[in-house]
Amino acid sequence: MKVIYYCYGGSHSSVTAAAIHLGLLKERPSYHQLLDIPYFDYQTKYQHGIIRCLGVDGNGTEVFFVGRRNYKAFEQLVLSIADLLGTPRSELILVNTLPCTNWLMVIGGLLSRGLGLVSLGRPIVAWGTIMAFPRFTSLVKEVKGLVSVHLSCKESRPNE
Amino acid sequence: MIVIYCCVTGVHDAQIAAGIHLGILQPDYGATRIQFKHMEGYNNYAYYQTGGIRVVGRDGSGRTVATLGVARDMDVVLETVNSLGRIWGKEKVDIHLVDVGRPYWKTMIWSLCHKLKLPNLGNCLMDGHIRGEFTRIAKLVEKYQSLD
Incomplete structure (x- = not known):
């Protein structure tokens, strides 16, 4: 089972959600805890589209994140590739983390990643992420629920 | 091997390239609207x-x-396609993404025309664009028809 969290740049919201999923962030983090997450505020526009694995959770689910910029057909693309490669779609959960973001994350992310003003943008995006943390937590909770439903279905029908 | 022809919309330059590749469209017959009508997704x-x-x-x-x-x-x-190949351990699957052409503003007008319920106007614009690009697309496809 694979979970792919995606957002615009693959630097903030998707990384945060993936980190929560893996238990790297359990409660509202401090500024430094947030910056300690691998790949937080890291990717540039040249790395958009690269799907990176952040880790594997307790159920053996691999957790990925990616920045898909404004490419709206991203989900269809991933599912079509899964079909072409003969991988069952049910082995994949795609999660858009953009609805969890706030305007501070957008402005901070633009300054830090888009314009390269890291010293100005990073504190803003980190503050925004800390403010939006409860939204990320509830999104990840939903995703984990989906994963456990899928895994229990798989256990009850091992031949499928 | 999978050859994926790409353009802005997937229903213009890419569709014509796929048609030429599969022999549905004949480069020798020229870029006529009658030919284009044979392409279902165009x-x-x-x-x-x-x-x-x-x-x-x-x-x-x-x-x-x-x-x-x-x-x-x-x-x-x-990057996404390459990453997915790695994730599923299928690096050896041959997927060739071919950038056929990206006339961004023309396709935006085409899309706008469809939204405004003026599809014929938009389609005419893209027909004109394809007529101008047909020979180039045919030459590009030739390379991928003989790919091993």
Whole structure:
């Protein structure tokens, strides 16, 4: 089972959600805890589209994140590739983390990643992420629920 | 091997390239509207809105020929496809993404015309564009028809 969290740049919201999923962030983090997450505020526009694995959770689910910029057909693309490669779609959960973001994350992310003003943008995006943390937590909770439903279905029908 | 022809919408330059590759469109007959009508997905607004990869057919050598709309994000699509191959441990699967052409503003007008219920106007614009690009697309496809 694979979970792919995606957002615009693959630097903030998707990384945060993936980190929560893996238990790297359990409660509202401090500024430094947030910056300690691998790949937080890291990717540039040249790395958009690269799907990176952040880790594997307790159920053996691999957790990925990616920045898909404004490419709206991203989900269809991933599912079509899964079909072409003969991988069952049910082995994949795609999660858009953009609805969890706030305007501070957008402005901070633009300054830090888009314009390269890291010293100005990073504190803003980190503050925004800390403010939006409860939204990320509830999104990840939903995703984990989906994963456990899928895994229990798989256990009850091992031949499928 | 899978050859995926890419353009902004996936239903214009890419569709024509797929048609030429599969022999549905004949480069020798020239770029006529009658020829284009043989391509099922050409100028198809519903296909454009759906997105994703559309398999058009298989050529004589068994290559799967498909189309994809990439908007402005060809680089993102390339990285995503490569990453997915690695994730699923299928690095050896031959997927060739071919950037056929990206006339961004023309396709935006085409899309706007469809939204304004003026599809013929938009389709005429894209027909004109394809007529101008037909020879170039045919030459590009030639390279991928003989790919091993």
